[in-house]
Amino acid sequence: MINTAFSLVWLRNDLRVYDNQALFEACQAGLPVVALFVATPDSWQQHVMAPMKQDFIRRRVQQLQTELAALNIPLLAIEGSNYSAIPELMQRLIDTGAEALYGHTEYELRERVRDDKVSATFANAGKPSFWFDRKAVMPPGSILSKTGGIYQIFTPFKKTWLARLREAGIRCFSKPKMMPDIKLQLPELPLMKQGDGSSSAYVVDELHILEQMRQFCRDKAAYYQTERDFPALDGTSSLSAYLAIGVVSAQQCISRLQLEAANDWDREKSGAAVWLSELVWRDFYHHILMAFPELIKHKAFQKDTDGIVWPNNLALFQAWCEGQTGYPIVDAAMRQLNQTGWMHNRLRMIVASFLVKDLHIDWRWGEQYFMSKLIDGDFAANNGGWQWAASTGTDAAPYFRIFNPVTQSERFDPDGVFIKRMLPELADVPKKQIHWPHPLPMWSDYVKPVVDHSKARLKTLELFHTVKKPQDVLDHE
């Protein structure tokens, strides 16, 4: 059988038509282009990927098939199992006419191993593979201190990052040109299955999503600084799920922000600048992950903190997971996660602090639980966030910074609007008691608090003192 030669674009966390460098370059190269996506539920399971995220990916890939078909680019969506079967699949595509591979690099360990093997498969067949580093805006390793070191503190990292943005700007790639309509012979492979529909609250149409992003930059970014901390408001971009699977890129967000927010993005403490900061955090954690490969194995960044023996009470962990701790803000937040696959960022900090510093459970348990539920789960950001909250990470909160869940609740959900939305059993509690409705009004069957915060706080200080410089105490005696 004589096959037509083609370029293969392997899509993973870059499920978009616009600003897709791998797709763009392949289309520029001359040969017909075939896009490939391989669903790998066994590997996803290993990564504890949320079922909702899996469904979201499947729905997006189906939609992308239509969007690419309009450009005469066939998207071969395959049902696979795990990463180890992919080199063999690639060999079959090489045998059918794949002349070159185009893709975006990923930063996690198993993904890098997988991609190295696929590159080798192409190399063995005498075919090139082209990898583009576009997950972070400034590729890991590109933002370094004056002495060439890796920044471990966010603020100086951000300073250098912003200077780079000012001098180099952002490049986005346009939609690829229409390709000639050529019928290709492709191998018979199991076609990707449909998901369970659990992510249906999220649209998957790319232009629709880009429009949401534009609207945020145009109408809401200016208020981000003042509204983002209040979970009862719709003050955040809500783009995290799309960023996580690459329906939009951070580069597109920043370019659009620069267009819509004029010079505000570079004005200290403006809404646009604060939102941009959040995107810089995303880059920061990608840099850190690539510079410290141990992190992928869930090692604490601050090594001494791995000496802490966490009590890990199973019943307390379960209460946290189910939103049954008796702390309304914590329970409301956990129910938001369980029901929607998403949690407001302020609440992520509160429940993370609570799990570690009130329930004394290893931050890795929370990290994993988040991944198992989040539609926007991303290793680097999730691990970075958890280690920050647990005071074990880079630029971490000092260990003695312990959120008081009731104070946080009063500050960020002052009228209890969010709490009441998620906890109908507290609907009739007066505002003044909503943050701490104990002892309970007799009509309510809300759960009693599982721990006493002030005692738990002291216990946390003790736990950290077991690993933080005990010699200081001896020296002074």
Add this chain to the structure above:
DNA sequence: TGCTCTTTTAC
């Protein structure tokens, strides 16, 4: 992007 206890300051 802390909390809590203590001391100081303003009225």
Add this chain to the structure above:
DNA sequence: TAAAAGAGC
């Protein structure tokens, strides 16, 4: 007397 400021965790 209470808000503001300071210190230590």
